[in-house]
Amino acid sequence: MSTRARPQSLRPHLLLAYPALMLGILFLVPFGIMLTISFFHRIEGGFYEPAFDFANYERFVQAYFLRALLFSLFIAALAAAICVATGFPFTFLLSRFRRRTQVLWLVFLMSVLSLSEVIIGFGWSVLLSRTAGLSHLMVALGLMSEPQSWTPGFAAVLCGLCYIAFPYTVLVLYPPLSRLDPELTEAARTLGASPLRTFFTVVVPARRGAILAALILAFVFTLGSYLLPQILGRPQEWTLSVLITDQAIYNSNLPFAAALAVFLMIVSLALIALTLRLGRSGTAERPEPGGAR
Amino acid sequence: MRRGIPARRGATGWLVPLFATVMALYLAAPLVVVAGVSLNAQKLLLFPPQGLSLRWYGNLVTDPGWLGAIEHSLIIAGCSSLVAVSVALPLAHFLWRYRVAYARALFALGIAPFLMPPVITALGMLSFWATIGFYGRIEAVILSHAIFFVTLPLMTISLGLESVEQQVIDAAATMGADERTLFRTITLPLVRPYIVSGFAFCFVLSLNEYIIAYMVAGFTVETLPIKIFNSLRYGYTPEMAAVTVLFVVLAALVFGLIARYGDLPRLLGAWSSRKD
Numbered sequence: 001m002s003t004r005a006r007p008q009s010l011r012p013h014l015l016l017a018y019p020a021l022m023l024g025i026l027f028l029v030p031f032g033i034m035l036t037i038s039f040f041h042r043i044e045g046g047f048y049e050p051a052f053d054f055a056n057y058e059r060f061v062q063a064y065f066l067r068a069l070l071f072s073l074f075i076a077a078l079a080a081a082i083c084v085a086t087g088f089p090f091t092f093l094l095s096r097f098r099r100r101t102q103v104l105w106l107v108f109l110m111s112v113l114s115l116s117e118v119i120i121g122f123g124w125s126v127l128l129s130r131t132a133g134l135s136h137l138m139v140a141l142g143l144m145s146e147p148q149s150w151t152p153g154f155a156a157v158l159c160g161l162c163y164i165a166f167p168y169t170v171l172v173l174y175p176p177l178s179r180l181d182p183e184l185t186e187a188a189r190t191l192g193a194s195p196l197r198t199f200f201t202v203v204v205p206a207r208r209g210a211i212l213a214a215l216i217l218a219f220v221f222t223l224g225s226y227l228l229p230q231i232l233g234r235p236q237e238w239t240l241s242v243l244i245t246d247q248a249i250y251n252s253n254l255p256f257a258a259a260l261a262v263f264l265m266i267v268s269l270a271l272i273a274l275t276l277r278l279g280r281s282g283t284a285e286r287p288e289p290g291g292a293r
Numbered sequence: 294m295r296r297g298i299p300a301r302r303g304a305t306g307w308l309v310p311l312f313a314t315v316m317a318l319y320l321a322a323p324l325v326v327v328a329g330v331s332l333n334a335q336k337l338l339l340f341p342p343q344g345l346s347l348r349w350y351g352n353l354v355t356d357p358g359w360l361g362a363i364e365h366s367l368i369i370a371g372c373s374s375l376v377a378v379s380v381a382l383p384l385a386h387f388l389w390r391y392r393v394a395y396a397r398a399l400f401a402l403g404i405a406p407f408l409m410p411p412v413i414t415a416l417g418m419l420s421f422w423a424t425i426g427f428y429g430r431i432e433a434v435i436l437s438h439a440i441f442f443v444t445l446p447l448m449t450i451s452l453g454l455e456s457v458e459q460q461v462i463d464a465a466a467t468m469g470a471d472e473r474t475l476f477r478t479i480t481l482p483l484v485r486p487y488i489v490s491g492f493a494f495c496f497v498l499s500l501n502e503y504i505i506a507y508m509v510a511g512f513t514v515e516t517l518p519i520k521i522f523n524s525l526r527y528g529y530t531p532e533m534a535a536v537t538v539l540f541v542v543l544a545a546l547v548f549g550l551i552a553r554y555g556d557l558p559r560l561l562g563a564w565s566s567r568k569d
Binding site: 011012015016018019020022023024026027028029030031033034037086089090093095099102103106107108109110111112114115116117118119120121122123124125126127129131134136163166167171174175178179217220221223224226227231241244245248249254257258261264265268269272 | 309312313316317319320322323324326327330337338339340376379380381383384386387390391396399402403405406408409410411412413414415416417418419420421423424436437439440443472494497498500501502503504507508511517518521522525533534537540541544545548549552557558561562563
């Protein structure tokens, strides 16, 4: 790293100009426009005029949007908690599997993670449906008297959200857990601790930062889910992401949609900034003195 | 390379395979059911399928609606991945080769869109393209996807560059190679697998992306996810199940190839690079 130098001539800067321009024009400018529009004034018929008022922001306070916001935060937090609670032990085991098994799992997880929400929503709606789903199987096994449909509903949305967030959580936790020194757990085992005790008293405390980071990232990830609440849920299970699109496309109220998006962005950015701070303190390899909170 | 510790068959020995099996079932269940449904002979949503038939797969390549969606999706995924790599490569290379403050800021800019809920980027893109009058064009979708997914090649290429030995670069420079020769004869061949993985990640994710494509050109350029969602609204058609199966197979194939010819655990962040 010490050999990295400051650029001597102008040429390297010219090479950088292209990515800089692309990111500047296609990322910063759109955000600037969106931020500007969020203060604009809407005119009936889908247009808007330049203005500077907070009316769009004041509109959230309406019970309807506030309820949607609270519901989005609640279901995202619940899904994140479930995914980390199952994903953390799972990733720990995964990182201890033989390399071949690990690679197979990683290919499987990446494949699931890359699938479109439309496809996952469709898959779950079939799985929870009356004619082709789980209940059909339960009836065949004699566990239920007649098949029933479990979608749309809260449980179906939660199931779908966990499905998309689980592979994500595992891949977020994979680097910190696979880099965990195996001698740490071996020492605990040699000293007579059971595998479960080793896990809870050695692995979990050693990766507390990673757990928090994974919680927050999974939370932001599920917060962005847009199609699953629509496919698997009823209107009362629609999240803020659904309402943003609704306002932008169907109600042609771009200023209000922009205000909602800016708000969602602030929440996400604040959480990501928190994650980065946690990440920085979490990478310090030394165990905290005292250990307890 | 680290070997796994041998499995201990203690009192809790059966717990690990059980847990892994439950998770595998949870992740595979919807896909298995959809695959089964796609084989129904009749236009029915039944599982287990009744009467086996591949006609819905055939419909995908004969029906102009589905064929058009496949074509749009492939064009968008191919072009946007190319653009994403073309933005990521010089940026990652500059960051690796030189030390300047603003390059870090650019790197952060390349990571940011991917970490936020995609609906935000989607709305930003919609505002942008509508303002400059490109709303509804396929080029707008391509560029939007390229910027949204630039994070992936940026990460993989940076990872690849970190594994290039600085001594090799120094040796070549001492022997008189200029920047251009250095890049062409040393750096590029060494990071090529990482460029390919970055492209592949981008390609698969762009193929599956819905919300940005929908907001930027949903009514004029119908991609596969948009087509599936539109069909889903008007009830069930078996072609949806068939196309889902194709998506799963394609993703598994691409990531399988990356794992076969590259180091997937390392790409995903296992084992710190270079230090050990």
